[in-house]
Amino acid sequence: MIKVGIIGATGYAGAEIVRLLQGHPEAEVVWYGSRSYIDEKYSSIYGNLFKLIDAKCMDDNMDKLSDEVDVIFTATPQGLCASLVNETILNKVKIIDLSADFRLKDVSVYEKWYKIEHKAPEFIKEAVYGLCEINRDKIKNARLIANPGCYTTCSILTAYPLIKEGLIEPDTLIVDALSGVSGAGRGAKVANLYCEVNESCKPYGVATHRHTPEIEEQLGYAAGKEMVINFTPHLVPMNRGILATEYATLVKKDGKLPNESDIRAAYEKYYKDEYFIRLLDEGVYPETRWVECSNYVDIGFKIDERTGRIIMMGAIDNLVKGAAGQAVQNMNIAFGLKESMGLEIVPCFP
């Protein structure tokens, strides 16, 4: 039985790890770290777990925690994991960090977009970017896994095969994305109050959102060159879900656009054996409701011959494949378990 500690267990992502591990046969949470709720019963904060979890919240002492568990999930604000991690700890446990601290390989890019100093740049090189479907082999032996962002997971997986196969022009990529409100976290902010969000939608972080360089770096590896893209996130009134609609100019071969089966073949090449990726039938496009509460990534596309562009669309549950689910998937890989263990959840609709 893998012993799990969570730092940030009372945020939405942390709570989703808790929910998922309740159904995991080989892992159990033994440390519910939450600085704000120390000594309070976990189930008094998350009533869905009443009668299921009796434990109380603990502090976020990573040194002590690393003696008691096999893996630590840090579901905390940017900067915290980097300020806590050290060689001694990494020799004892694996760390799966849900923050952005170890996602970007270039520390100056991190500091520019996040506007904070990086406290542990010495671990950046070692850290593995935990996008499971792309980096599976590296994850197996990683001590420090940088769990990808929610928007980035969806955005990258939706475009990856077409970039890798040279079917689209990398620099024409535009990612327009919608997110449910849980992505904003559980902090008490006026902007996230029910009445401020309900019955409205809005763009935010336009041309400045911090998931931009993460998408650019990872897709740049696939393209074999540096990329710059436009990424515009929008907040929409729903609890969960991310939908990415991505536009790119198709690369002609012999003067002809790739067709439906060319594109489908590229997706199949990379994803046909992937448990969590569902390539939708022709004419069917992703909807967030079909992946809710699950670790699935639904992908569809449409070629527009009039403009020579392709529209790629992907949907995930931001708290599952976009955060906690992928974190558990990373744990499964890193501990040699069946990758889908505890994650074979049927999406819940309606």
Add this chain to the structure above:
Amino acid sequence: MIKVGIIGATGYAGAEIVRLLQGHPEAEVVWYGSRSYIDEKYSSIYGNLFKLIDAKCMDDNMDKLSDEVDVIFTATPQGLCASLVNETILNKVKIIDLSADFRLKDVSVYEKWYKIEHKAPEFIKEAVYGLCEINRDKIKNARLIANPGCYTTCSILTAYPLIKEGLIEPDTLIVDALSGVSGAGRGAKVANLYCEVNESCKPYGVATHRHTPEIEEQLGYAAGKEMVINFTPHLVPMNRGILATEYATLVKKDGKLPNESDIRAAYEKYYKDEYFIRLLDEGVYPETRWVECSNYVDIGFKIDERTGRIIMMGAIDNLVKGAAGQAVQNMNIAFGLKESMGLEIVPCFP
């Protein structure tokens, strides 16, 4: 492996049975009956099941179906199950009927409240009312199980111990209940369009809702006498969930009102070993979010010494404990399986 057939598999309750049985180790659906969608792929209607279910929808021929399965769930409009059932079929399979056809013992009450003629009154006596926590023993050997209504499950379980123990005056009981929109089904009606329901709430079926006699009959058994109650359902803008707020006058003993521990003892007496019932701590009241997607029933209460009344509150997920989940629970009991099999689902929040 129990072979399951569903008639009405594309309604919300039917689809929830499908979702739940995907995770059930001892049962599998082999017949997705849906008159409206014959020969269409089930997953083209419920995209959450894409890649998980490959089957097509079938007709609702119960004779034929009864040769192929061990149990039939009828998740159909009132009257259909009664029009299809017969002795031959019941000798081959068990039927768990999610409609109201066999819930009321008095056929004239059925015909008065439902305004349709009962087509199979000869089976009413045999049918077992499938409120698992109350009727477990009778369910074990039943051929025909009348799965309770959503409002009724919640209303009855919330008040049952206090009526049974004589702690409240039966005829003072008032049930005021709220329901999410999935309770109205998947029929294409203007009244259930998004814009008609969103940003509003309304009472309906005031003093005429058909779950009224069902609550009265079952609680009447507990009271040991006929009861009449007020029941007012309201529609609120959310997908799932029922919340019942119930009022009754407390019975004084020796001139004194029962206190918190008297009431708690009564609930404990009946529910302390019930897996799916969670009696909340003092001062904590049910919220539908804490039971969403699960089979739990959350119950809380408050004594008001000023008025001498008690306010009892219960919450369920109308599609799970209020329909499909209880139906699967009934199947588990009737087939001698562990009662919670396939239903040990952690509520999904947010």
Add this chain to the structure above:
Amino acid sequence: MIKVGIIGATGYAGAEIVRLLQGHPEAEVVWYGSRSYIDEKYSSIYGNLFKLIDAKCMDDNMDKLSDEVDVIFTATPQGLCASLVNETILNKVKIIDLSADFRLKDVSVYEKWYKIEHKAPEFIKEAVYGLCEINRDKIKNARLIANPGCYTTCSILTAYPLIKEGLIEPDTLIVDALSGVSGAGRGAKVANLYCEVNESCKPYGVATHRHTPEIEEQLGYAAGKEMVINFTPHLVPMNRGILATEYATLVKKDGKLPNESDIRAAYEKYYKDEYFIRLLDEGVYPETRWVECSNYVDIGFKIDERTGRIIMMGAIDNLVKGAAGQAVQNMNIAFGLKESMGLEIVPCFP
């Protein structure tokens, strides 16, 4: 032109006064008091007013303010108005207080339910309870108007004629009410975050909600005796709206229950000339969507002969008739204007 000052102009109720007075021909806001946002442009907080209001937020100095305006609306937390008001100010301006400070005539009841000391008990006697349809005459000459609570406005108006006419037993009254989330205000609290409220409903303040004594006091005047009632508010996921469902035992005359036309006659007697009260047709019940953004009160009822009870139902927009709209209505009455001025708004649907 009446000059208006608002203290608490950036809360939801304050902002609604601003919205309503934008369309009022005889009043204009000249002071947008908001301690938290001093010197910020009002329209940077409420973007709906961009290009319509250029003013900046000011402090809440009531002494200074009372020299510059004719009327002050205090849309502030309990206790603030009482701590600011004095004879000098009341000699210069009228005050319409949207908090509870002057609603209850018995200061000990106030202090018991609100758990704060009353800072200006000397003005309680003078203050007029501003439920316009009931207290119109007293409001005309009032200096200090206690604007009623949202739940109370709806609850009282729905039951008032039947209590006044002796058609129902006062002590059997149970008020079960639903509210949209704007009633909880614009404070940054976890409990009011989108994801905490959406897709759920819950009771709160069970048997302890502070609108209880306000309803009891006012309906007690109608009954001619002290009353105790049960009042249970619920939070439902919508921005605006209150729906009250009220139960009471009908008083028999000569052994017979009052009938539909007896009840209708009672409502007509008090409300037939009321601009803002709409008594619905038989069999039609209130829905909050039909009053949204307006000052209307919709009322319907149903006699249940089986139980001898009546179910009375009322709906209002909590921010309009439940707060800002009634405050403007009070201003209109107190300044001798047409009572509906600026309030003849068609409800906005969907």
Add this chain to the structure above:
Amino acid sequence: MIKVGIIGATGYAGAEIVRLLQGHPEAEVVWYGSRSYIDEKYSSIYGNLFKLIDAKCMDDNMDKLSDEVDVIFTATPQGLCASLVNETILNKVKIIDLSADFRLKDVSVYEKWYKIEHKAPEFIKEAVYGLCEINRDKIKNARLIANPGCYTTCSILTAYPLIKEGLIEPDTLIVDALSGVSGAGRGAKVANLYCEVNESCKPYGVATHRHTPEIEEQLGYAAGKEMVINFTPHLVPMNRGILATEYATLVKKDGKLPNESDIRAAYEKYYKDEYFIRLLDEGVYPETRWVECSNYVDIGFKIDERTGRIIMMGAIDNLVKGAAGQAVQNMNIAFGLKESMGLEIVPCFP
């Protein structure tokens, strides 16, 4: 007093015309045409108008209607207006058609995208495209006004000045748009049921949506050449609102990208005196909540120097500026009234 007839008065757009004209001092509805509800009271369908409108629904006989009114609004499915209109009628009344029948100048484009035969191509040339801010002069004398689509109004107005001034490359324009559910109309379709739409978002009509050629035609006039664009609409769970996020490559001048003030100057040039257009401050982007229930168009933009693109964003209320409000604005222009008459509505928030 202008006498108004509405054909399709019980759809959402028709009902919104009714709501708006209730507050219009110079126009009154005298004919509530609704084939589905003939002889039913209008307020029994739209309860918000109870006590305000006593009229019953009438048929859609345009010949008869044209004798009784000065202007007819057709808020009907595609094809109906074209099948009813004729010279005799147009000699008696003005027609403002909210369907697409007369929006496109090329009948073959209409027939290709709408897949129906055009029944009155002889009036296409005469019809004026009623985008008020662009075509004001032509609207003044028009007999037949083609009221623009909801997405198109928002999409065109957001990009128009930059295309007109040559600041962006026309063929790089990508319009990604979000819409509330009222845009789908009031038809009883499963796809628009509450539970199907709530807690989800989805793209639809990808590369095939019928507002595409309308945007292309109108922006093509501004560009001075034919344009092809990508347009992707998405359905999001809210009642009202359209948000368009538009991407285009900026045109360099002397090797330099236009800057914030260049762009702002272009918007100001066309919109600075427009009552209904609000150009937001730098760094502020449109949100649908700020325009709800009103006729405003909020516009913001962001230059991305990294990619050389601009992101333009616009928000409207789809039922007001996107349908009924613009129709009333067109009526005001066509009848020589003040253009904003009856439309000076403060957006309602929350």
